[in-house]
Amino acid sequence: MGGAMLTGWLAGGLDPRRVAVIEPAPSADISALAAKGVAFNPKQTAAVDTLVIAVKPQSFRDAGVVLKPFVGPATLVVSIMAGMTIASLQDVCGGAVVRAMPNTPAAIGRGITVAVPAKDVSAAQRATADALLRATGSVEWVADEHLMDAVTAVSGSGPAYVFLLAEELARAGVAAGLPEELSAKLARETVAGAGELLHRSDLSPATLRQNVTSPGGTTAAALSVLMGEDGLRQLMTRAIAAATVRSKELAK
Incomplete structure (x- = not known):
């Protein structure tokens, strides 16, 4: 750094x-x-x-x-x-x-x-x-x-969470039948492109997400898992809490 x-x-x-x-x-x-x-x-x-x-x-x-x-x-x-x-x-x-x-x-x-x-x-x-x-x-x-400490957990460590998303998106694509190289490229470009869209747009992340989601469509099916019980919200809350605690421990 x-x-x-x-x-x-x-x-x-x-x-x-x-x-x-x-x-x-x-x-x-x-x-x-x-x-x-x-x-x-x-x-x-x-x-x-x-x-x-x-x-x-x-x-x-x-x-x-x-x-x-x-x-x-x-x-x-x-x-x-x-x-x-x-x-x-x-x-x-x-x-x-x-x-x-x-x-x-x-x-x-x-x-x-x-x-x-x-x-x-x-x-x-x-x-x-x-x-x-x-x-x-x-x-x-x-x-x-x-x-x-919470800043460290959200933005300091945050890029690792995004890279993990790309990593796991690629892995899941392979599990769904895609060739490994193609799945890796799709995941990388999708995460990078969505991040750039978020950077350039004045819309909130929630609105951008809703704009991609058609009722009863493929995105809605995936989001029902990611936003369900023990989904991304709960996982991210626990992850940020763990990183915040560790940041405090490093000061000792």
């Missing part, structure tokens, strides 16, 4: 000479940015204007020892880690903290990020954070940090 965001910032005109990446084992794609002027693992440490933390939450406390020398009282610290609270970030790193949760469509500029600022974040720092996050898609700001 950090790499996707950095790629978006550079594509948007950020001077690569203003960027340093702290990563013991950078991927080939990230390492290639050195040719553009991005610095890696600087030996000298001094407070920076902005620090973006994009590590696994389980690794944060170890990484924090390395990151803390780069943080001064005026440093904007933007975290995209699941579960890690503003209080934990302030305790480990310090700085003016913005807690954010993007998702993987950020890699193609179609992400959605929700962010919450600490009380000491200035208007200018919030604007900087907004500009950085908006480079990879849309941004929503909230005032209540407690919402972030």
